[in-house]
Amino acid sequence: xxxxxxxxxxxxxxxxxxxxxxxxxxxxxxxxxxxxxxxxxxxxxxxxxxxxxxxxxxxxxxxxxxxxxxxxxxxxxxxxxxxxxxxxxxxxxxxxxxxxxxxxxxxxxxxxxxxxxxxxxxxxxxxxxxxxxxxxxxxxxxxxxxxxxxxxxxxxxxxxxxxxxxxxxxxxxxxxxxxxxxxxxxxxxxxxxxxxxxxxxxxxxxxxxxxxxxxxxxxxxxxxxxxxxxxxxxxxxxxxxxxxxxxxxxxxxxxxxxxxxxxxxxxxxxxxxxxxxxxxxxxxxxxxxxxxxxxxxxxxxxxxxxxxxxxxxxxxxxxxxxxxxxxxxxxxxxxxxxxxxxxxxxxxxxxxxxxxxxxxxxxxxxxxxxxxxxxxxxxxxxxxxxxxxxxxxxxxxxxxxxxxxxxxxxxxxxxxxxxxxxxxxxxxxxxxxxxxxxxxxxxxxxxxxxxxxxxxxxxxxxxxxxxxxxxxxxxxxxxxxxxxxxxxxxxxxxxxxxxxxxxxxxxxxxxxxxxxxxxxxxxxxxxxxxxxxxxxxxxxxx
Ligand code: C2E
Ligand code: CA
Ligand code: CA
Numbered sequence: 001x002x003x004x005x006x007x008x009x010x011x012x013x014x015x016x017x018x019x020x021x022x023x024x025x026x027x028x029x030x031x032x033x034x035x036x037x038x039x040x041x042x043x044x045x046x047x048x049x050x051x052x053x054x055x056x057x058x059x060x061x062x063x064x065x066x067x068x069x070x071x072x073x074x075x076x077x078x079x080x081x082x083x084x085x086x087x088x089x090x091x092x093x094x095x096x097x098x099x100x101x102x103x104x105x106x107x108x109x110x111x112x113x114x115x116x117x118x119x120x121x122x123x124x125x126x127x128x129x130x131x132x133x134x135x136x137x138x139x140x141x142x143x144x145x146x147x148x149x150x151x152x153x154x155x156x157x158x159x160x161x162x163x164x165x166x167x168x169x170x171x172x173x174x175x176x177x178x179x180x181x182x183x184x185x186x187x188x189x190x191x192x193x194x195x196x197x198x199x200x201x202x203x204x205x206x207x208x209x210x211x212x213x214x215x216x217x218x219x220x221x222x223x224x225x226x227x228x229x230x231x232x233x234x235x236x237x238x239x240x241x242x243x244x245x246x247x248x249x250x251x252x253x254x255x256x257x258x259x260x261x262x263x264x265x266x267x268x269x270x271x272x273x274x275x276x277x278x279x280x281x282x283x284x285x286x287x288x289x290x291x292x293x294x295x296x297x298x299x300x301x302x303x304x305x306x307x308x309x310x311x312x313x314x315x316x317x318x319x320x321x322x323x324x325x326x327x328x329x330x331x332x333x334x335x336x337x338x339x340x341x342x343x344x345x346x347x348x349x350x351x352x353x354x355x356x357x358x359x360x361x362x363x364x365x366x367x368x369x370x371x372x373x374x375x376x377x378x379x380x381x382x383x384x385x386x387x388x389x390x391x392x393x394x395x396x397x398x399x400x401x402x403x404x405x406x407x408x409x410x411x412x413x414x415x416x417x418x419x420x421x422x423x424x425x426x427x428x429x430x431x432x433x434x435x436x437x438x439x440x441x442x443x444x445x446x447x448x449x450x451x452x453x454x455x456x457x458x459x460x461x462x463x464x465x466x467x468x469x470x471x472x473x474x475x476x477x478x479x480x481x482x483x484x485x486x487x488x489x490x491x492x493x494x495x496x497x498x499x500x501x502x503x504x505x506x507x508x509x510x511x512x513x514x515x516x517x518x519x520x521x522x523x524x525x526x527x528x529x530x531x532x533x534x535x536x537x538x539x540x541x542x
Pocket of ligand 1: 283298299300311312313316329332352353354414415438471472473474491492493494498
């Protein structure tokens with residue numbers, strides 16, 4: 001509509017100019033001679049036409065100026081809208097949507113120069129914690145600052161995008177025969193991230209994980225799309241996260257199959273939970289002073305119809321990640337409490353508790369409820385938590401431990417020495433026991449029974465009045481060394497591999513350590529513990 005009007009205005013203005021030239025040529029000399037020399041009277045019609053022409057030209061000119069201003073304004077607004085759509089409003093770098101075309105552009109330019117491009121995906125470790133602890137404003141400021149620092153070290157042709165949350169991506173060209181240039185850049189990114197962030201009264205330290213990939217084909221004829229690049233960088237970053245953060249990986253084809261396997265695991269775990277495929281196994285725990293069997297540690301196993309027997313080291317981390325660890329643990333625990341109810345009252349049951357479970361404020365209550373339902377006395381239960389639980393939320397862990405201990409449940413610190421618990425935590429958290437990690441116990445074999453670390457942990461435990469269990473006792477050398485130290489408990493393959501509930505039952509029956517509780521067909525009298533003699537226990541163990 002305006003366009004039509006504008007055309008009309010343009011035509012009128014042009015016509016006016018033509019008329020002005022024609023009529024002006026006649027009317028102006030007439031008007032001048034009438035005015036100055038009182039000559040012939042000027043032609044009024046011609047004069048009016050001339051004035052009208054002038055008015056029209058002024059009108060046209062003004063309209064032209066308005067039009068230009070309007071167009072400029074519209075172009076500016078369009079440019080702003082385009083920028084808003086392309087840029088991340090917080091950091092001002094590219095956003096997820098604009099990164100794909102930007103990648104294609106960088107790639108096309110790089111290929112034209114005979115170069116390849118590298119695509120890096122960057123994720124800030126534990127960014128959620130930064131947000132939770134210091135607030136969202138501090139979190140946002142950290143992201144802006146991080147973005148600024150990344151920009152500082154990027155080569156000119158590189159592009160940086162914030163894909164969302166705490167995830168960034170970089171695409172950069174590099175010479176095919178110099179991939180170390182990409183490593184250099186990534187190292188500089190790490191350096192930038194590691195400088196503490198001074199934000200408004202707080203100083204934040206952050207680490208990042210980076211996944212890197214390149215479009216330099218490894219196979220002849222291989223065509224790598226921008227989408228594949230992003231997907232591969234994502235897989236490499238996932239690997240970096242899995243390996244423990246603050247590191248970077250280049251994509252390797254094996255990561256793809258690994259990810260596929262992980263998906264299979266996820267599906268399998270969900271199905272396995274429904275079909276009751278998870279089963280508790282038990283590992284004996286021995287008092288080295290007396291040689292007595294004193295209890296069992298429950299170790300989860302997965303009898304998968306597709307994969308066979310699966311180790312907890314494979315499925316526990318996945319169950320944790322997909323939010324099924326609580327359900328899994330409850331299922332195993334339910335079974336273990338039934339199994340252990342049949343054992344002699346003197347035998348304890350130890351269970352491993354994941355840090356993820358401890359985040360549930362109702363964990364202690366749920367555990368106690370399970371024990372009540374299974375009629376299992378709390379004093380026979382020992383839970384094992386690892387040091388990694390302690391740096392998540394010490395306050396909550398402390399109150400959880402206290403409430404469990406008030407009910408009679410014992411709490412041990414598992415895998416001691418592999419994490420970062422401070423002396424202060426050890427002193428103030430009410431643990432009942434320390435378990436020395438099997439990696440340290442293995443040192444005893446290599447160095448013929450001597451290990452400074454084991455010595456140190458044992459004396460630390462003594463100093464804090466904490467009893468100690470050594471795990472991973474595999475042979476006589478280790479056993480002899482541990483016995484020498486005195487007062488320890490031990491567990492490990494020297495006493496046999498973890499066994500099924502049935503195997504344990506048989507073992508205990510032979511040792512006279514099986515009660516008749518828990519079996520509906522037998523007498524369910526909790527006081528009818530079969531009498532047993534100490535030597536009966538000892539005959540099984542060296
Ligand atoms: P952990 O608590 O340190 O358990 C001891 C692990 O060492 C067990 O492996 C056990 O089979 C193994 N082991 C025992 N004696 C020896 C030995 O003499 N030499 C060697 N080399 N290894 C020995 P497993 O059963 O594969 O369990 C691995 C880890 O999985 C456990 O380490 C524990 O952290 C976790 N886990 C097992 N069951 C559960 C569970 O029900 N819940 C949770 N959250 N974690 C569990
Ligand atoms: Ca354990
Ligand atoms: Ca351990």
